[in-house]
Amino acid sequence: MPVLWLVIAILALSAIGYVMGRSRALSSAGGDTRALHSLPSYYGANVGLTILAPAFGVLIVWLLVQPFFIDRSIASQLPDRAVSADTTMDLVMSDVRRVAEGLDVAVSEGAMTAQEARSIRTEFTDVRQRLGEVGVALGSNVSAEVLSAAQRYRSMSRIGNLLMAMAVLGAAIAGFGISLSRTHSEFRARNVVEAGVRLILIGAACIAILTTLGIILSLVFNTIEFFRLYPARDFFFSLTWSPSFGGGSELGIIPLLWGTLYISFIALAVAVPIGLFAAIYLSEYASPRVRSFAKPLLEILAGIPTIVYGLFALLTVGPLLVSVFGDEGVGWMQSGTAVMTAGLVMGVMLIPFVSSLSDDIINAVPQSLRDGSYALGATQSETIRQVILPAALPGIVGAILLAASRAIGETMIVVLGAGAAARLSMNPFDAMTTVTAKIVSQLTGDADFASPEVLVAFALGMTLFIITLGLNVIALAIVRKYREQYE
Amino acid sequence: MYDLPQTDSHVIHEDLKVRARDVQVYYGATHAIKDVSVDIADKTVTAFIGPSGCGKSTFLRCINRMNDTIDVARIEGDILLDGEDIYDPAVDPVQLRARVGMVFQKPNPFPKSIYDNVAYGPKIHGMAKTKSDLDDIVERALRRGAIWEEVKDRLLEPGTGLSGGQQQRLCIARAVATEPEVLLMDEPCSALDPIATAQVEELIDELRQNYSVVIVTHSMQQAARVSQKTAFFHLGNLVEYGDTGQIFTNPQDPRTESYITGRIG
Structure with a gap:
């Protein structure tokens, strides 16, 4: 689970940052706590938070945006004939994702080599049967377009994950460097940490409010859809x-x-x-x-x-x-x-x-x-x-x-x-x-x-x-x- | 009128209202009041003074059985109101409290209108037959509480909206509205500014015409100003009790003297 490892790496980095920030602040004051503007733990917390906050911010945004982005680009590359009359783009895309997940499972269980997963063709392999062997049941036979889209999906995801790891770690290390370089006895670490804590709390409140808004929006759109199909007057006033x-x-x-x-x-x-x-x-x-x-x-x-x-x-x-x-x-x-x-x-x-x-x-x-x-x-x-x-x-x-x-x-x-x-x-x-x-x-x-x-x-x-x-x-x-x- | 034998030599020969003999109060294992005997005269202001925690408020709360609401409190000894033992099982504390009113340290108006605050006691005791009777009682009580002029135009506004001093005078008016025979005041001025204190003290002096007033106070000047009798409590004991002038000018007990001169307390 690369995301889990990424999280652990950020946490470890921020723990190291805490210790280093603390000791750097102390040594800049010659070991005398009273010469510091803030308590030593504030300097540590400043470095730790400057590592955590941007890294997690990048991670969350990336995790939210990447699937959208990949879906959009895959869908735009799908040839028209892949979407036949009795189906929709959404259904085809969910097929693509399912096949891609199936290939992931097959590779991780050793039923397929990574090389094989990248290169198999419907012309030579019964993908549905191969995936069925590792426990991934597909509703229908896999068409060539879907399989190649799935393979593209996998490679894009892999590149995306790699880029994400680099961006997240980069943000963490940049935060580390900047905050550590600013750490000296004159730096007002307490004020910065207090402001940071306030931002974190605001973020939590915003998430709660945004979730509520999201729930309402999902209700609103479907409700509008319903009233397009069924007259509102009947809905509100019919006795049956x-x-x-x-x-x-x-x-x-x-x-x-x-x-x-x-x-x-x-x-x-x-x-x-x-x-x-x-x-x-x-x-x-x-x-x-x-x-x-x-x-x-x-x-x-x-x-x-x-x-x-x-x-x-x-x-x-x-x-x-x-x-x-x-x-x-x-x-x-x-x-x-x-x-x-x-x-x-x-x-x-x-x-x-x-x-x-x-x-x-x-x-x-x-x-x-x-x-x-x-x-x-x-x-x-x-x-x-x-x-x-x-x-x-x-x-x-x-x-x-x-x-x-x-x-x-x-x-x-x-x-x-x-x-x-x-x-x-x-x-x-x-x-x-x-x-x-x-x-x-x-x-x-x-x-x-x-x-x-x-x-x-x-x-x-x-x-x-x-x-x-x-x-x-x-x-x-x-x-x-x-x-x-x-x- | 007082058919009990008056054996104690220091009993004051005036109209006795409350007579306490050998009162002990325990809060759980703490012995808060020890052997307190005191005679409180009618139409007199009696002040209880003493350092914090000396038991003066506790003793005050015995006189209208407010300590009954505290689970761990236990009271021994006799307290007689007009010769009647108030701790007799036959006595209903609810009726007793209608005769012995109380004003608290912090003003505690009910979350009701000024009118309803004062009318509360008369209503629950059925003192008014008609609305105009009740109006009269409320007006009289507010006048006696020296607050009528300030609130007569806003009787229906909440009592909690008044200033601290006004609230305390409202609470006094509320207490006198039930026509009690004894009025207990537990540091009634401790939350008030000097102007409001002066108003309340003036009020206490007027209330003496009709009631026996017992006031607990931390201010010796206040005790000297308003009271005729003073009792000095120390560590749960009643050290000295006598005419206010005598207590403040010629105390008999060395502890009283050191408290009054500011050496203890």
């Missing part, structure tokens, strides 16, 4: 959801949205009171001993994978509800999968979110407010209701909206607990489904990525994203409003 891959599907979001909101509502109706009361008990009434084991126990709930909750809904809660509300009981419920089943179980899942966050927030209310209230002759519950909860309200609202976002985005419990029928009904004992569950079902299975039935998943995801974004904005607005009032 009946996709059929044969064509003539009706893709109305309203039944799905209704299911999502209904289930989330039930979940929050369960989680908010229970979670909030649990938090109040834990923070205000429980003795430290009770608190020390009850809080972790409650938080274990948050660690259970949602698929386990789904099983719980399917195997325990559903049948239990049917035995009470089903045909043998009240007669409202047809089967175990229902909005109520999923909502109750999801509510249980959300309890630790609400309680743990609210508990922290209630604990953060200053003791002086409690003392002030008790000193006026208020009881504990009066103090909680009239002083502590109002003071903690912004945080609690935030916790609840966070739980709401979780509820809206939850998938597994819905798939197992609520059924798959997209239905508009007021009865909470009917089976319904949610946006997330339908995104899964539209994207799984063999489907053409150009059909509206698949692309609708992105439009659904985008809608969901906008809803949760709106929730967060509302949450922020509420929090800000109350903060103005209470601080």
